[in-house]
């Protein structure tokens with residue numbers, strides 16, 4: 180028998196789809212076999228079929244499941260001492276140059292077992308779920324040896340296999356040059372291009388390849404070599420671009436036809452136009468700007484005006500932004516980047532899905548989409564970002580099944 184569920188009495192439903200109005204009041208949504216079969220105003224809903232289960236949502240609001248399209252969710256250890264050092268005046272780059280930063284997490288991840296990484300990752304994934312996240316991208320990049328990079332990606336894959344979330348994995352072997360290769364960085368690039376990428380691709384461990392383009396990390400030329408190699412092996416390029424200094428990472432992402440360019444606090448006019456022309460998604464990471472006390476947020480409005488699709492992500496990681504609260508990140512985006520709550524919602528759902536190349540199935544509430552949706556105890560979307568720092572989520576459904584309920 181076909182499984183059909185009808186959700187009724189939805190106070191406001193936000194479809195986040197170009198062919199639909201931005202909000203439907205008094206909405207009904209019908210789920211069939213994990214997918215959306217019908218959505219629209221209650222007065223236009225088709226008559227229920229005999230086998231359908233009906234549920235009233237008592238005026239709650241419903242959005243698509245949130246898509247966190249940039250995370251470093253697998254790690255070991257903590258970097259709270261670096262948070263303290265930054266509060267005392269050190270910068271992110273000072274700490275990295277002194278052997279801390281990414282390398283400090285690399286040392287912990289190399290020591291950790293696969294099981295430990297999966298278990299710690301599972302707790303973070305559950306916290307993301309409690310804020311409405313139903314799909315997540317997870318990067319490697321704290322292993323920086325073939326074995327440890329593979330271990331991280333295996334942990335991310337294991338999480339994806341054992342949780343209802345959509346999990347997309349990205350190889351970030353080019354996160355920084357590890358200490359043992361510092362004197363001969365060329366040998367590390369050879370290792371990435373000749374050993375790690377072919378192995379990751381052959382074993383199907385990642386669908387994308389990312390590079391941190393930054394002083395102290397990788398130059399544009401080095402990044403191009405890594406990303407072009409990744410492309411030859413079928414890995415979509417992504418770039419940590421123009422985060423701490425204007426390096427031209429956005430232009431690189433555009434010239435490679437990258438899936439996304441992320442961070443972009445220091446992007447210039449030319450970079451904005453390049454992303455627009457190439458149709459590259461710009462992923463905003465306001466949590467890291469906030470936590471690094473950078474002061475300068477990515478120019479979200481200029482990007483939108485140029486016609487660039489925006490995503491907003493947590494960047495969940497132990498160094499620059501340690502929070503699973505994507506709603507709080509949305510509030511930071513609204514206030515500091517001056518985005519409307521609807522623009523923020525779009526970036527948290529459809530924008531993220533575009534960045535992951537899954538906007539035909541995720542990020543919108545329309546017929547044919549996966550029934551991933553969030554029920555909020557709030558009068559409208561403005562309220563969620565206005566009353567910040569807590570979760571307003573009452574229920575999260577993935578493929579039509581409830582996987583989180585605030586009341587249990």
Ligand code: NIG
Pocket residue numbers: 251280281284391419422467494496497498499500
């Ligand atoms: O996205 N920018 C580079 N990578 C991470 C930070 C990684 C770390 O410091 O551990 C980021 O902010």
Ligand code: FE
Pocket residue numbers: 249250251419494
């Ligand atoms: Fe990142």
